[in-house]
Amino acid sequence: MQEPAFRYLExxxxxxxxxxxxxxxxxxxxxxxxxxxxxxxxxxxPLVAAGYKVAVPDQRGFGGSSSPPDIADYNILKMxxxxxxxxxxxxxxxxxxxxHDWGCIVAWNTALLYPEQCATIMGMSVPFWRAxxxxxxxxxLDDRFWYIRYFQTPGVVEAELEADIRTSLLKAYVGLSADAxxxxxxxxxxxxxxxxxxxxxxxxxxxxxxxSEEDLDYYVAxxxxxxxxxxxxxxxxxxxxxxxxxxxxxxxxTQPAAFxxxxxxxxxxxxxxxxxxxxxxxxxxxxxxxxxxAGHWLQVEKPAETTALVLRFLSEVAPxx
Numbered sequence: 430m431q432e433p434a435f436r437y438l439e440x441x442x443x444x445x446x447x448x449x450x451x452x453x454x455x456x457x458x459x460x461x462x463x464x465x466x467x468x469x470x471x472x473x474x475p476l477v478a479a480g481y482k483v484a485v486p487d488q489r490g491f492g493g494s495s496s497p498p499d500i501a502d503y504n505i506l507k508m509x510x511x512x513x514x515x516x517x518x519x520x521x522x523x524x525x526x527x528x529h530d531w532g533c534i535v536a537w538n539t540a541l542l543y544p545e546q547c548a549t550i551m552g553m554s555v556p557f558w559r560a561x562x563x564x565x566x567x568x569x570l571d572d573r574f575w576y577i578r579y580f581q582t583p584g585v586v587e588a589e590l591e592a593d594i595r596t597s598l599l600k601a602y603v604g605l606s607a608d609a610x611x612x613x614x615x616x617x618x619x620x621x622x623x624x625x626x627x628x629x630x631x632x633x634x635x636x637x638x639x640x641s642e643e644d645l646d647y648y649v650a651x652x653x654x655x656x657x658x659x660x661x662x663x664x665x666x667x668x669x670x671x672x673x674x675x676x677x678x679x680x681x682x683t684q685p686a687a688f689x690x691x692x693x694x695x696x697x698x699x700x701x702x703x704x705x706x707x708x709x710x711x712x713x714x715x716x717x718x719x720x721x722x723a724g725h726w727l728q729v730e731k732p733a734e735t736t737a738l739v740l741r742f743l744s745e746v747a748p749x750x
Contacts, residue, residue, distance in 0.1 A: 440514025461530020490659020691723030
């Protein structure tokens with residue numbers, strides 16, 4: 430695969446490898462775990478064609494971006510400041526922000542912390558919630574496996590995933606997709622606490638149609654480069670997230686907003702009441718949509734449908750003049 434012409438943006442004490450294409454209103458796309466900029470490969474060209482300038486960074490710790498050594502280097506204040514720094518490095522004081530998975534968590538918090546700079550906000554796959562210690566140790570799961578708790582001890586999950594990066598990524602990608610058997614991801618709650626992450630994810634018999642050998646090769650190369658320490662450090666900052674941002678308690682999003690997810694995404698099962706709870710967090714929620722036939726990786730599982738919803742939102746809230 431021929432890589433794009435990256436820009437290496439200096440911001441907030443780190444260097445973020447960033448795909449930057451197009452001209453017009455700035456749209457920043459944030460990936461999550463275990464991904465990199467490449468998750469958005471199907472959305473970049475259509476957004477550019479629609480008249481937007483698109484910036485897709487590898488978040489700190491991922492891909493070709495800097496990987497600071499300390500766990501605290503990945504706290505929510507630093508991650509959100511990175512986003513604002515990307516815009517400023519590109520000469521923009523305001524931007525439209527779209528985030529997926531961990532990128533969605535960063536995006537939600539960026540919108541709340543920087544309402545003057547973040548003009549619009551679209552979340553994918555992870556409804557907004559305030560994170561704290563209960564996220565790591567949910568009630569009633571003391572003797573059950575819970576991946577966020579498993580990720581807390583430095584070195585443990587890294588050793589497991591880095592032993593065979595190709596297998597680890599393949600199991601994670603397919604296991605959270607609509608191609609997996611129902612309840613594959615949430616079956617972790619039926620496993621004992623001392624299980625390992627890959628114990629609960631079956632090995633796929635074949636690649637799904639949305640993930641080619643070339644795609645997987647590219648992802649493997651990125652994680653051979655970065656390792657999993659930085660990416661997993663995001664999870665180690667969940668226990669302190671709400672404590673670091675007490676001013677956000679009960680604060681509503683004032684920007685135009687939208688939320689989309691795959692209809693088969695089991696991450697939505699973390700909160701069975703998300704449909705009722707989420708709209709109360711916004712003053713201007715334009716829509717919530719689920720994409721049938723997609724699991725967690727909707728940008729690649731259903732790229733046309735996902736891109737259409739992104740463009741629908743942007744055309745309403747950030748029209749190109």
